[in-house]
Amino acid sequence: MADGLDVLRDRLRGFADARDWPRYHTPRNLALALAGEVGELAAELQWIADGEVADHLADPDAKARLADEVADVLIYLTRFADVCDIDLVSAANAKIDRNEMRFPPAAR
Amino acid sequence: MADGLDVLRDRLRGFADARDWPRYHTPRNLALALAGEVGELAAELQWIADGEVADHLADPDAKARLADEVADVLIYLTRFADVCDIDLVSAANAKIDRNEMRFPPAAR
Amino acid sequence: MADGLDVLRDRLRGFADARDWPRYHTPRNLALALAGEVGELAAELQWIADGEVADHLADPDAKARLADEVADVLIYLTRFADVCDIDLVSAANAKIDRNEMRFPPAAR
Amino acid sequence: MADGLDVLRDRLRGFADARDWPRYHTPRNLALALAGEVGELAAELQWIADGEVADHLADPDAKARLADEVADVLIYLTRFADVCDIDLVSAANAKIDRNEMRFPPAAR
Numbered sequence: 001m002a003d004g005l006d007v008l009r010d011r012l013r014g015f016a017d018a019r020d021w022p023r024y025h026t027p028r029n030l031a032l033a034l035a036g037e038v039g040e041l042a043a044e045l046q047w048i049a050d051g052e053v054a055d056h057l058a059d060p061d062a063k064a065r066l067a068d069e070v071a072d073v074l075i076y077l078t079r080f081a082d083v084c085d086i087d088l089v090s091a092a093n094a095k096i097d098r099n100e101m102r103f104p105p106a107a108r
Numbered sequence: 109m110a111d112g113l114d115v116l117r118d119r120l121r122g123f124a125d126a127r128d129w130p131r132y133h134t135p136r137n138l139a140l141a142l143a144g145e146v147g148e149l150a151a152e153l154q155w156i157a158d159g160e161v162a163d164h165l166a167d168p169d170a171k172a173r174l175a176d177e178v179a180d181v182l183i184y185l186t187r188f189a190d191v192c193d194i195d196l197v198s199a200a201n202a203k204i205d206r207n208e209m210r211f212p213p214a215a216r
Numbered sequence: 217m218a219d220g221l222d223v224l225r226d227r228l229r230g231f232a233d234a235r236d237w238p239r240y241h242t243p244r245n246l247a248l249a250l251a252g253e254v255g256e257l258a259a260e261l262q263w264i265a266d267g268e269v270a271d272h273l274a275d276p277d278a279k280a281r282l283a284d285e286v287a288d289v290l291i292y293l294t295r296f297a298d299v300c301d302i303d304l305v306s307a308a309n310a311k312i313d314r315n316e317m318r319f320p321p322a323a324r
Numbered sequence: 325m326a327d328g329l330d331v332l333r334d335r336l337r338g339f340a341d342a343r344d345w346p347r348y349h350t351p352r353n354l355a356l357a358l359a360g361e362v363g364e365l366a367a368e369l370q371w372i373a374d375g376e377v378a379d380h381l382a383d384p385d386a387k388a389r390l391a392d393e394v395a396d397v398l399i400y401l402t403r404f405a406d407v408c409d410i411d412l413v414s415a416a417n418a419k420i421d422r423n424e425m426r427f428p429p430a431a432r
Contacts, residue, residue, distance in 0.1 A: 003112045004197040011204060018213040024263050027161050028352065031150050032262040034181075035359040038146040039255015041188075042139050042366075046248040047240050050374040053135050057192060070189050071199035073142075077185065078200075080149075081178050084165060089112040091179035092186075096119060105126040132371050136244065140370040143251040147363015150258075154356040155348050158266040220327045220413040227420060234429040243377050247366050250397075254362040257404075258355050269351050273408055286405050287415035289358075293401065294416075296365075297394050300381055305328040307395035308402075312335060321342040 005089060009078050016079070030080040037076050041069035113197060117186050124187070138188040145184050149177040221305060225294050232295070246296040253292050257285040329413055333402050340403070354404040361400050365393040 016022050044066050048056045056062050081088045124130050152174050156164045164170050189196045232238050260282050264272045272278050297304045340346050368390050372380045380386050405412045 005111075005113045008197055008200055008204075011201070015204060015208070019211060026158060026265070027165070028153050028156070028158055028356070029262055029265075031153050031356060032258040032352070032359075034146055035150050035356075036255040036259030036262060038143055039252040039258070042143050042248040042255070043252030045136050045139050046245055046252060048136070049242070049245075050134060050136055057135070063192075063194075066192060067194045067199040068203060070185065070192070070194050070196065071203035073181075073185055074196050074200045075203060077178065077181055084171075084174060084178070086171075086175045086178050088178060088182050089116055091175040092116055092182045093119070095176060095179035095183060096116075096123060100123070103127060134373070136248070137370055137373075140244070140247060140251075140366040143248075144363040144367030144370060147360040147366070150356040150363070151360030154353055154360060157350070157353075219329075221329045224413055224416055224420075227417070231420060231424070235427060242374060243381070244369050244372070244374055247369050250362055251366050254358055258359050261352050261355050264352070266350060266352055273351070279408075279410075282408060283410045283415040284419060286401065286408070286410050286412060287419035289397075289401055290412050290416045291419060293394065293397055300387075300390060300394070302387075302391045302394050304394060304398050305332055307391040308332055308398045309335070311392060311395035311399060312332075312339060316339070319343060 003089075005078065008074075009082050009088075012075060012079050013082060022083075025079055025083055027080065027084055030076055030083065034073065034076045034080060037069065037072040041066070041073055044069055111197075113186065116182075117190050117196075120183060120187050121190060130191075133187055133191055135188065135192055138184055138191065142181065142184045142188060145177065145180040149174070149181055152177055219305075221294065224290075225298050225304075228291060228295050229298060238299075241295055241299055243296065243300055246292055246299065250289065250292045250296060253285065253288040257282070257289055260285055327413075329402065332398075333406050333412075336399060336403050337406060346407075349403055349407055351404065351408055354400055354407065358397065358400045358404060361393065361396040365390070365397055368393055 016025055044062075045053065045056075057066070078088065080086075081091075124133055152170075153161065153164075165174070186196065189199075232241055260278075261269065261272075273282070294304065296302075297307075340349055368386075369377065369380075381390070402412065405415075
């Protein structure tokens with residue numbers, strides 16, 4: 001079975017190619033876009049106090065808006081990693097390997 | 109074969125559980141952390157002009173630092189989606205479905 | 217003559233008070249809002265290559281949109297500093313004092 | 325008496341000039357740097373729950389770290405506005421003028 005994130009990466013690559021967008025999808029353009037999308041995700045929770053988040057997310061519209069922002073972040077992150085030739089999941093697993101050394105389970 | 113992002117999500121969940129970190133991994137905490145990690149990714153390219161990015165990424169150390177920041181963004185995004193009960197790849201594919209309507213291939 | 221940023225801080229404080237918004241203007245809410253506004257500022261330049269920025273900013277509409285985003289960042293930064301009881305300009309000058317030591321004029 | 329933010333802008337301009345940094349201080353470089361600094365500010369509060377922020381800020385070290393991040397955001401915002409030829413305080417006041425129309429005092 002094909003890996004979900006590999007399929008997503010290939011789909012986004014095809015999507016960009018079909019629109020002649022690779023010339024826009026430079027690392028710095030995508031880094032700025034990523035900052036924009038994470039800002040939109042942050043803004044979804046900006047006026048919701050910690051104690052109100054659970055109720056907020058129980059609202060299907062609010063949840064759908066948040067899922068939409070999460071999607072945009074993953075989309076731009078996947079494109080960014082693709083144009084920079086970085087394997088996203090491998091990079092994340094390598095980082096967790098190191099974190100397992102830095103933060104032993106009993107700590108904190 | 110297990111999906112790479114599902115495995116990553118489960119690994120991060122186990123990592124947090126083993127350290128009693130779920131109490132810290134609230135949606136708003138993770139949103140702030142995500143803004144921090146995307147800021148670190150952006151900072152990696154802040155003094156590299158567009159025309160110098162390719163040479164910059166040809167340097168293994170610079171590439172490794174960038175991969176490390178990309179990894180951190182994916183890690184916090186995965187945790188954020190997990191604690192908010194959002195399926196990352198499904199949300200992204202749903203968004204691309206809509207974008208295919210909004211931006212026909214010939215456009216722009 | 218009153219200082220421009222002091223006047224702005226007081227105006228924003230009065231603006232919030234008149235709308236019963238101080239209960240929303242908590243440090244973490246404003247930090248998330250700030251991430252959102254900086255994301256909007258970044259997004260204004262996300263598809264403009266380095267070599268096209270000067271022409272882009274020569275367009276009055278593009279310039280006005282950017283000024284608007286810059287304004288939002290300053291507004292939330294000023295509110296954030298106010299509710300955290302931080303003097304913005306003093307903090308910046310203290311930081312530059314330290315940077316003058318760290319980066320002697322001839323360096324880099 | 326000179327305005328605090330005008331003095332800061334001129335000081336930062338002189339600081340950059342003395343180090344031959346204006347070539348690095350392009351709008352996009354500074355936008356990426358700004359995203360980085362706001363990320364550091366966000367990170368200062370990422371593991372502090374809403375109810376713990378007041379105690380956190382009562383700690384002089386934590387307060388000083390936060391002031392330092394606030395300073396960095398103002399510094400890069402001021403440089404960004406300067407190189408884009410935007411008057412920061414005027415832009416903010418123009419925005420508040422419009423917000424006073426959009427959000428009448430009784431509302432929300």
